[in-house]
Amino acid sequence: MAQVLIQNVQAQDVPVENSQVASTQRVISLAPHITEMLFAIGAGEQVVAVDDASDYPIAANDLPKVANYRSLNMEQILALQPDLVVAWGNAQQQMVQPLEQLGITVFYSAPATFAKLTDELQQLGQLTGHQQQARAVANDYQQQITQLEQDYRDASPVTVFYQIASTPLMSANGSTWMGQAVDLCGGVNIMADSPAPYPQVNAEQVLAQNPQVIVAADIAELAHWQQWPTMDAVAQDKLLTIDANLLHRFTPRTPVGIRQLCLQLDKVRATH
Known part of the structure; x- marks a missing residue:
C-alpha cells in the first residue's frame, strides 16, 4: 500500500x-x-x-x-x-x-x-x-x-448570456470561473446573481434580458436562438463561440481562453 x-x-x-x-x-x-x-x-x-x-x-x-x-x-x-x-x-x-x-x-x-x-x-x-x-x-x-485586468479595466460594458448547454439551457453565475471571466472582460453577465452556480434557465428569461451577445462553446449550440430574430444578439449577429477546453478548465491555459472571450466582446464594442 x-x-x-x-x-x-x-x-x-x-x-x-x-x-x-x-x-x-x-x-x-x-x-x-x-x-x-x-x-x-x-x-x-x-x-x-x-x-x-x-x-x-x-x-x-x-x-x-x-x-x-x-x-x-x-x-x-x-x-x-x-x-x-x-x-x-x-x-x-x-x-x-x-x-x-x-x-x-x-x-x-x-x-x-x-x-x-x-x-x-x-x-x-x-x-x-x-x-x-x-x-x-x-x-x-x-x-x-x-495584464488582462489592466487591458479591460475601463472597457465599456456589454451584456452577456453565457450558455453552458442548450438542452437543458444552462448558464453560469458570477461566482463561477466563466462568470468571473465575463466580468474581467468588462461584460455584464445577465445571470450573475443567480443563486445556483450553473442555473437552468428558459429562453423567456434570456429574451427578457435581451443580451447584446450570447456565448457558447459550439456554434451548433447557438442555432436555436435564430427563432428570435429581433433579439439584439441575433439581430446584430453576435452569437459567438469560445474554446471550452481553455475557459472551462481551470489551468495555466485559462488566460488564453479569457483573452479569447474578451476579444469576442470587443466585436460587440466595435459596432457601438
Missing part, C-alpha cells in the same frame, strides 16, 4: 516540506484540469493514470483511464499503488473517501478564483517535488491575468 504522506490534503492547507514529498512518485489525476496542471509544472512523468476526460497534453491520452465523472475503478487504482491521488474538490470527495480510508493521500483541487489557481499550482509543485517550475508557471499565469 502506498506510503501515507498527508491525509485528506486540502488546497488551502499549509504547503508541506520537501522531505515529506520525496517519495511522491506515483500520482493519479481524477479531472482534466488537474492533469493539465500536473504536466504544466513538470510532474507529468509521475502521473500513472488519469480520468476518461483528460486529453491534454497529448501524453495524457496514453495513460490508463481509471475514472469518469460518476465513478472510480477502485481495483485498477489500487493496483497502480499511487502515492498521491488528486481529486476535484467536493465533486469527487465522496467517491475518493474509500481511498483515504485505505491510507492513500488525497489532495483536493478546488481553485474557486483566479488567485487560488496560483496558490494551487505552487502547492502541487511542493507535493510533487517541482517547486521551482510550479512557481515559474504560477508567476507567468498571474502576469497574464494581471
